[in-house]
Amino acid sequence: MKKYALILLVVVAFLADSGLSATWDNAKGIGVSFSGIRAKGGDVDDGAIGMMFGGNFKYAPTPYTMLSLDASYGGFKPHLADSDYEPDDNSPFETTLIPVQLSLRVTPFAEAALKPYFLLGLGVLSWDLLNNDVSVHDRQMEFNMAAGLGLEWFITQSVGLDFLLRSSTYPGLDLDNVGTGDDDNRELLEGRISLNFYWGQNRDRDKDGILDKLDAAPLEPEDFDGFQDSDGAPDLDNDNDGILDADDGAPNEPEDKDGFQDEDGVPDLDNDKDGVPDATDKCPNEAEDMDGFEDADGCPEPDNDKDGIPDATDKCPNEAENFNGYEDDDGCPDIKPMPQLEKAGAALVLKGVNFKTGSADLTPESLAILDEVITGLKDASDVEIEIRGYTDDVGRAASNQKLSEQRAMSVQKYLIDNGIAASRLKAVGYGEENPVASNATPEGRAENRRIEFYRTK
Numbered sequence: 044m045k046k047y048a049l050i051l052l053v054v055v056a057f058l059a060d061s062g063l064s065a066t067w068d069n070a071k072g073i074g075v076s077f078s079g080i081r082a083k084g085g086d087v088d089d090g091a092i093g094m095m096f097g098g099n100f101k102y103a104p105t106p107y108t109m110l111s112l113d114a115s116y117g118g119f120k121p122h123l124a125d126s127d128y129e130p131d132d133n134s135p136f137e138t139t140l141i142p143v144q145l146s147l148r149v150t151p152f153a154e155a156a157l158k159p160y161f162l163l164g165l166g167v168l169s170w171d172l173l174n175n176d177v178s179v180h181d182r183q184m185e186f187n188m189a190a191g192l193g194l195e196w197f198i199t200q201s202v203g204l205d206f207l208l209r210s211s212t213y214p215g216l217d218l219d220n221v222g223t224g225d226d227d228n229r230e231l232l233e234g235r236i237s238l239n240f241y242w243g244q245n246r247d248r249d250k251d252g253i254l255d256k257l258d259a260a261p262l263e264p265e266d267f268d269g270f271q272d273s274d275g276a277p278d279l280d281n282d283n284d285g286i287l288d289a290d291d292g293a294p295n296e297p298e299d300k301d302g303f304q305d306e307d308g309v310p311d312l313d314n315d316k317d318g319v320p321d322a323t324d325k326c327p328n329e330a331e332d333m334d335g336f337e338d339a340d341g342c343p344e345p346d347n348d349k350d351g352i353p354d355a356t357d358k359c360p361n362e363a364e365n366f367n368g369y370e371d372d373d374g375c376p377d378i379k380p381m382p383q384l385e386k387a388g389a390a391l392v393l394k395g396v397n398f399k400t401g402s403a404d405l406t407p408e409s410l411a412i413l414d415e416v417i418t419g420l421k422d423a424s425d426v427e428i429e430i431r432g433y434t435d436d437v438g439r440a441a442s443n444q445k446l447s448e449q450r451a452m453s454v455q456k457y458l459i460d461n462g463i464a465a466s467r468l469k470a471v472g473y474g475e476e477n478p479v480a481s482n483a484t485p486e487g488r489a490e491n492r493r494i495e496f497y498r499t500k
Contacts (some may be wrong), residue, residue: 063128065156065197066244067103067351074205074239076098080119081128082138082220090221093119095140098235106153106245114143121223136179140456141169142211142231144189154250156197164189168213168231171222179222184214187231188218195239200246205237251275270295275437284308303328317341328352336361365411390431391496392479396434396454405457413454415495417461427500430454432472433487440475448472454494469499 095117
């Protein structure tokens with residue numbers, strides 16, 4: 044037995060790395076077998092090597108254990124005088140055997156295609172010693188115990204080739220069972236080969252630990268990436284975004300396919316990383332400048348006030364430059380200072396200061412010019428001005444005189460209301476006097492309708 048066990052271990056060592064997976068678990072099977080046998084344990088062991096043919100039924104309650112019910116028929120004759128193994132065909136004696144045995148097989152390899160196992164069994168043996176076909180003792184029944192080592196090689200997941208070395212012991216046998224004298228052989232050594240056919244196994248062909256009957260992809264192992272691992276199917280693209288998990292930076296979150304870094308598989312909820320989610324970001328690929336101006340829209344405003352001067356160089360990024368020819372490159376709306384009247388007696392026509400037709404009401408455009416004048420007067424605090432009003436010659440002279448006075452006073456009032464001391468200002472109407480252009484043309488009359496500053500001090 045030790046020699047046979049060593050041979051079996053060598054075979055396992057060479058063949059154990061098989062690519063096929065097979066399981067006994069829940070298997071039912073039937074098989075046919077052929078055995079070589081030798082009766083041992085008597086005083087002289089005169090029996091030759093014999094043969095048996097049989098069949099079996101198997102059931103495996105677990106992946107590691109199998110129950111087998113075997114029945115065989117065969118026999119042996121005494122051996123030749125000059126050989127311990129060859130049968131003496133001329134001998135009148137022949138022993139017939141019908142063993143029936145229930146055995147338990149145990150393997151440590153639940154999923155291997157090559158399953159070494161050990162066996163323990165109990166059974167009965169019906170035997171008869173014949174002398175020229177006449178029973179010597181009448182047919183006998185013996186109880187037996189068995190132990191063995193085997194190797195089952197699964198050619199497919201349903202077909203196994205089984206090799207077994209088994210020793211069966213018959214403790215109650217006390218009759219000559221060979222025919223050569225008092226030779227009660229109480230041990231039967233058996234080398235058996237079987238071809239077994241199985242069905243009903245709880246298979247796991249892809250070796251992923253999920254039985255085929257529960258496995259959505261029984262030939263493809265589960266990838267066990269934490270996503271739907273119980274279905275047995277490898278999820279090569281968990282989030283179904285078209286990017287394989289192997290290349291997907293976020294395999295469980297679908298890429299948003301917004302044209303921004305779509306190849307990495309990671310949904311970019313804030314492409315430009317400006318803190319404004321793309322869902323509400325009007326410029327998802329341009330970071331908001333967070334300058335306090337319309338920051339919630341997600342769009343960088345390189346020119347908040349849209350005055351053409353970038354905020355980076357705009358000293359007043361939220362106030363548009365007014366481009367009045369005075370410090371227009373600083374981005375700040377500013378009032379162009381009034382050119383200083385160099386000395387007393389100097390006069391300056393305020394171009395652009397106009398009134399509504401036939402009235403002393405200043406136009407909105409005029410106020411911006413007067414604001415510039417106010418700045419100039421504040422800078423030159425020692426200057427005193429006579430505000431002179433003029434009209435063209437259309438209409439009655441008395442009416443024009445009165446209108447020119449009213450217009451001069453309207454300008455005076457605006458300046459006083461905006462911080463210029465009344466003591467520095469005097470309003471005078473000159474009517475049609477001192478024209479600066481011909482009243483014969485519309486252009487000339489427009490020039491004659493004017494406000495003029497005259498420096499008195």
